[in-house]
Amino acid sequence: MTTRVLLCQRDELTPGSLKKVPNAEVGDICVYNLEGQYYATADLCTHATASLAEGDLEDGLITCPVHWGQFDVRTGEAVTFPCEKHLRTYQIIVTDKEVFADVAKEAEEALAADLA
Amino acid sequence: MDNNLIKLKPIEASPALPNLDKLCDMEAGRMSGKIFWDGDIYEQELEKIFARCWLFVAHESQIPKAGDYIATTMGEDEVLVVRQKDASIKVLINACPHRGNKVCFAEAGNARGFICNYHGWAFGTDGALRGMHESGVYEDSAFDKSQHGLREARVDSYKGLVFATFAADAPSLAEYLGPMAWYLDVILDNDEGGTEFAGGCIRSTIECNWKIAAENFVGDILHAGWTHDSAARAMLGGAVAQVSDFPESWSVNWNGHGYEFARDLVGNAAVLGESAINKYLHLQAPKAAERLGEFRSRMLGAVSSFTLFPNFSFLPGQNTMRVWQPRGPNKIELYTWVIVNKNAPQDVKDKWRRGAMMTFSPTGVFEMDDGENWEYCTKTSRGKVTRYQDLYVGLGMNTRLADTDLPGNVFKGQLNEANSRAFYQYWKDLLKAPSWADVPDRNGQLR
Ligand code: FES
Ligand code: FES
Ligand SMILES: [Fe+2]
Numbered sequence: 001m002t003t004r005v006l007l008c009q010r011d012e013l014t015p016g017s018l019k020k021v022p023n024a025e026v027g028d029i030c031v032y033n034l035e036g037q038y039y040a041t042a043d044l045c046t047h048a049t050a051s052l053a054e055g056d057l058e059d060g061l062i063t064c065p066v067h068w069g070q071f072d073v074r075t076g077e078a079v080t081f082p083c084e085k086h087l088r089t090y091q092i093i094v095t096d097k098e099v100f101a102d103v104a105k106e107a108e109e110a111l112a113a114d115l116a
Numbered sequence: 117m118d119n120n121l122i123k124l125k126p127i128e129a130s131p132a133l134p135n136l137d138k139l140c141d142m143e144a145g146r147m148s149g150k151i152f153w154d155g156d157i158y159e160q161e162l163e164k165i166f167a168r169c170w171l172f173v174a175h176e177s178q179i180p181k182a183g184d185y186i187a188t189t190m191g192e193d194e195v196l197v198v199r200q201k202d203a204s205i206k207v208l209i210n211a212c213p214h215r216g217n218k219v220c221f222a223e224a225g226n227a228r229g230f231i232c233n234y235h236g237w238a239f240g241t242d243g244a245l246r247g248m249h250e251s252g253v254y255e256d257s258a259f260d261k262s263q264h265g266l267r268e269a270r271v272d273s274y275k276g277l278v279f280a281t282f283a284a285d286a287p288s289l290a291e292y293l294g295p296m297a298w299y300l301d302v303i304l305d306n307d308e309g310g311t312e313f314a315g316g317c318i319r320s321t322i323e324c325n326w327k328i329a330a331e332n333f334v335g336d337i338l339h340a341g342w343t344h345d346s347a348a349r350a351m352l353g354g355a356v357a358q359v360s361d362f363p364e365s366w367s368v369n370w371n372g373h374g375y376e377f378a379r380d381l382v383g384n385a386a387v388l389g390e391s392a393i394n395k396y397l398h399l400q401a402p403k404a405a406e407r408l409g410e411f412r413s414r415m416l417g418a419v420s421s422f423t424l425f426p427n428f429s430f431l432p433g434q435n436t437m438r439v440w441q442p443r444g445p446n447k448i449e450l451y452t453w454v455i456v457n458k459n460a461p462q463d464v465k466d467k468w469r470r471g472a473m474m475t476f477s478p479t480g481v482f483e484m485d486d487g488e489n490w491e492y493c494t495k496t497s498r499g500k501v502t503r504y505q506d507l508y509v510g511l512g513m514n515t516r517l518a519d520t521d522l523p524g525n526v527f528k529g530q531l532n533e534a535n536s537r538a539f540y541q542y543w544k545d546l547l548k549a550p551s552w553a554d555v556p557d558r559n560g561q562l563r
Contacts, residue, residue, distance in 0.1 A: 049247060049252060054246065065238075065246045065247065
């Protein structure tokens with residue numbers, strides 16, 4: 001079974017934008033374009049129930065639309081109250097045309113930050 | 117705009133009170149103090165005036181950035197005026213659609229949204245319900261978040277001033293203001309940079325009926341030479357100008373709004389006793405003349421005042437803008453701001469801010485003079501007999517000027533109760549009308 005999940009076309013998201021990718025197996029995924037670099041995290045806020053894709057993306061931080069907790073989308077780190085539990089990240093695989101997530105792996109930044 | 121769009125349930129019009137013509141007869145120029153004291157009349161006012169008319173809620177300069185908000189009231193309804201991400205402005209009822217708790221307790225600030233303290237409903241700055249504490253359990257009852265956001269009022273603005281109304285059937289703001297906009301431009305458009313509010317909102321309470329205060333600004337300069345004589349002597353070292361001597365002096369009104377004015381450029385401003393302000397007005401007048409013409413350029417800081425119906429007033433010269441917020445039949449909360457030209461030098465802006473504090477604020481000498489009079493104009497009506505006696509509002513009856521180019525209903529002189537009559541007539545017309553469509557157009561007919 002492949003753990004590779006198609007997130008979007010490479011030119012689909014402009015820098016600074018984000019989108020929710022429904023996924024029944026691992027839960028919905030949120031994909032972000034940070035100045036040309038793609039990142040992916042779980043879409044569900046770890047605080048209560050909210051889709052992060054409806055939040056504001058600024059300076060690499062996603063602000064939850066419900067209680068305005070914040071995560072660093074590169075590492076998944078919960079940086080602003082009331083979010084205390086870190087966010088699950090996914091490793092990105094970029095091909096010629098498409099952006100995938102490997103849902104079996106954390107993002108490298110998350111591993112480096114030792115949050116995973 | 118329909119009520120669906122703003123998700124406001126219309127309130128059903130209650131029947132008009134039966135005896136309004138007895139209490140208020142502007143043909144004859146008389147009314148009774150009962151209209152300043154009666155609880156039933158007040159309830160009708162909340163419904164038929166404050167829930168219907170365009171009310172001033174903010175100056176755009178108070179909320180420049182997305183997420184900036186101020187809290188204010190429309191009548192007794194608490195609202196938030198919020199700058200949106202697309203730079204538009206929304207006016208949201210500051211009450212949670214779950215159990216009605218107040219959602220935002222600050223008077224002003226910047227927010228990503230508003231979260232209710234009671235059960236944690238969370239709203240975006242656009243008022244949309246974005247989440248709830250224990251949101252999972254709502255799904256079982258087929259809860260539709262899109263139907264439970266903060267309720268919205270209709271919003272429009274005129275040259276920096278933001279107005280809102282709860283009435284889906286209200287005329288447009290432009291129609292509502294009518295030719296009075298031409299006079300508002302004296303303040304709002306005498307400089308290319310436009311205006312801003314200097315400093316915050318000064319709040320105070322006065323135990324008077326809101327109409328007495330609004331009427332004082334709509335067209336009662338008569339009181340100034342008498343009521344404010346001692347204050348003027350203290351501030352100026354001399355008496356207030358003799359208004360009856362002014363060669364050019366008018367009262368104009370439209371739809372219950374009124375402006376009384378002279379063309380002496382600095383008459384009002386002079387009571388601040390700040391030569392820098394007088395100088396600024398003299399230097400500004402020629403620039404204003406280029407934008408507005410010579411006539412209006414002489415009105416900048418002149419002896420003048422106005423009220424936009426029902427409760428938004430302004431004093432040119434002192435540059436104080438205020439809302440007489442109704443708080444029951446015999447109490448108002450007064451919200452006061454200072455308006456200045458954005459391009460005015462900072463020290464002139466500061467002098468205006470301080471000048472307003474010295475004159476028209478809870479620490480101001482003029483405000484004290486007025487407040488005492490207004491409180492007793494209200495309180496004498498607690499007497500059951502006194503309440504029904506006639507009050508005279510007939511000064512200047514039949515002094516309408518036909519041969520004038522000035523916009524609106526124009527009357528001779530400022531020492532004239534024509535604007536007050538127009539104000540109370542409009543007040544009564546609204547209280548009698550089941551809907552906006554039933555409000556008669558009396559422009560051109562008032563005496
Ligand atoms: S649900 Fe995201 S911060 Fe509360
Ligand atoms: S009253 Fe606001 S969430 Fe219940
Ligand atoms: Fe006064």
